[in-house]
Structures are given as C-alpha cells and as structure tokens.
Amino acid sequence: MERTSTAADEPLSSLPALEPMQQAEMLARLAQEARLVRLALSASHAEADRMAVCFERALGGVMDAEEQDASAQAHRELIAVLSDVHSAGLSVSATLSEMTLDGILGAQRLPVLTAVLSARS
Numbered sequence: 001m002e003r004t005s006t007a008a009d010e011p012l013s014s015l016p017a018l019e020p021m022q023q024a025e026m027l028a029r030l031a032q033e034a035r036l037v038r039l040a041l042s043a044s045h046a047e048a049d050r051m052a053v054c055f056e057r058a059l060g061g062v063m064d065a066e067e068q069d070a071s072a073q074a075h076r077e078l079i080a081v082l083s084d085v086h087s088a089g090l091s092v093s094a095t096l097s098e099m100t101l102d103g104i105l106g107a108q109r110l111p112v113l114t115a116v117l118s119a120r121s
Contacts, residue, residue: 016091020082023092027082027115028062028075030096034113037063042118047088052117054081055092059115091120 015023031037037059041052058081061074085092094115101108 012094012096016093020086021079023082024075024079027059027092027094027113028078030094030113031059031063033111034063034096035110036099036112038112038114040114040116042116043090048090048117048119051081051085051088051090055085055115055117057081085117089120090117092117 012026015026018026037056039052039056039059041048058074058078062071062078065071065074082092092115094113097112097114098109099112101110
C-alpha cells in the first residue's frame, strides 16, 4: 500500500534538480529510515547498467552503516556515485512508500524507498 503524498514529500520532487551532494544527503537520510530499497532503471545502455550497480551498492552501504566512520565513508561513496551518475547524463528520482507484510506477529508496515535512474531529457 503506497501512502498518499504530503507536504513532507515535496523535497522528493526536487531531488532530480539537486546537486549530487544534496541528493546524497537526502537519499542517505531516506535510506536509513527505510527498511527496504527498490531500484529502477529507465535507461538502457551499458553505462546506465554500470551506474545502476554502483548506485545500488552505495545506497546499500548507507543503509547498512552503523558506526559513525562507516556512515561517513558510505556517504562519501554515495556522493561520488551520484556525481558519476550526473556526469553520465542520468537523473535520480525517488519515492517513499509503505508496504504492509503479514507475519507471525501480525501486519507490519515497512517504509520502502524506491530510487529511479533515468536518462535526463
């Protein structure tokens, strides 16, 4: 179930227009809050595929980092990858939604970050 858009979601709509450092800050915060990350690629060429792999790895690093040093290193890596994504002519957008899963303890709502790499128009 996807949540409805609120005023708090407005910064997500500005993500593609931000500089890589600002994108990294926003995505890092969202990735650390999310329990799941989905990545979509809407460009089809070898460079886009390579960028998607690097982006997925960097975003996962941000999610998994627990200590301050590891978090800072993961954040720097994400900035570098987003700079490469920008240089490759790709744009990043994201949405935050919730997924409901039924489990042994009942229904759980999990925040899901969906990040999309697409060719800039």
